[in-house]
Amino acid sequence: MRRRHRRLTASADLDITAFLNLMIVLVPVLLLGMVFSQIRMIELNFPGMEAGQAPDAESFRLVVTVLPEGIEVADSDRGLIDVLPVTGQGQAYSRLSELLQRIKSRMPDKTDVILEVGPDVDYQTLVSVMDTVRSYQAVVAASVVEAELFPDVSLMDAGEDRNLAARPMEGKGEGA
Numbered sequence: 288m289r290r291r292h293r294r295l296t297a298s299a300d301l302d303i304t305a306f307l308n309l310m311i312v313l314v315p316v317l318l319l320g321m322v323f324s325q326i327r328m329i330e331l332n333f334p335g336m337e338a339g340q341a342p343d344a345e346s347f348r349l350v351v352t353v354l355p356e357g358i359e360v361a362d363s364d365r366g367l368i369d370v371l372p373v374t375g376q377g378q379a380y381s382r383l384s385e386l387l388q389r390i391k392s393r394m395p396d397k398t399d400v401i402l403e404v405g406p407d408v409d410y411q412t413l414v415s416v417m418d419t420v421r422s423y424q425a426v427v428a429a430s431v432v433e434a435e436l437f438p439d440v441s442l443m444d445a446g447e448d449r450n451l452a453a454r455p456m457e458g459k460g461e462g463a
Contacts, residue, residue, distance in 0.1 A: 346363070347362060347363070347364065347394060347397060348362065348363035348364075348401065349361075349362060349390065349397065349399070349400045349401065349437065350362070350363065350400070350401045350403055351383070351400055351401070351402050351403065351416065351420055352403040352404075352405070352445055352449070353378075353402065353403070353404050353405060353408050353412065353413065353416050353445075354405040354407075354408065354445065354449060354450070354451050355373070355405060355407045355408060356372060356373055356450070356451040357370060357371050357372035357373045357378070357379070357451045358370075358371040358378060358379065358383055358416065359371075359451065359452055360383070360386055360387070360390075367452055368386070368390075369386055369454070370451060370452055370453065370454045371383055371386075372451060377412075378412060378415070378416070380415060380416070380419045383416070383419050383420075384419050384423045384436075387419070387420060387423075387436050387437065388423060388436065391436050391437070397437065398435075398437055398438055398439045399437060399439040399440075399441065400420055400437035400439070400440055400441070401441045401442075401443055402416065402417065402420065402440055402441065402442055402443065403443045403444070403445045404442065404443070404444060404445060405445040405449055406444070406445070406447055417440055420436060420437050420440060421435075421436060421437065421438050421440060422434060422435055422436055422438070423436055
């Protein structure tokens, strides 16, 4: 007579408690991190002409120059429009917004602006000026909306030795 031997089959117990603990901690941390890391993109255009293209001499070219000493707003035809020196609170973003709103009311079809940045301007100032140049908060039908100013922003370097200009003379026909 034959003996039938049963093979002993031992089932290995998997210990996955360490893995589950990792997942319990890792999944909520990653989900929370996604909310706080939203990226905001600003589309930029760089000044320059295509080969064979001539500049239009009669076009209004708005140039906003950002320097550590303040902000200049200029026009390619008439020159300097206004100078906004730094105050005790920092750059004059609200005055810049008001000036650009006045310019936009005179030329509603204009959407481009050249942002000339000095070498010692910090990144936060640059982004704040770009936000100020692109839009402003307006009240429409009892709600606050972002109204468009000059959304097509081109970047340009200001010269190393560039200084803030003197304020334009009042009553000489300069300014917006």
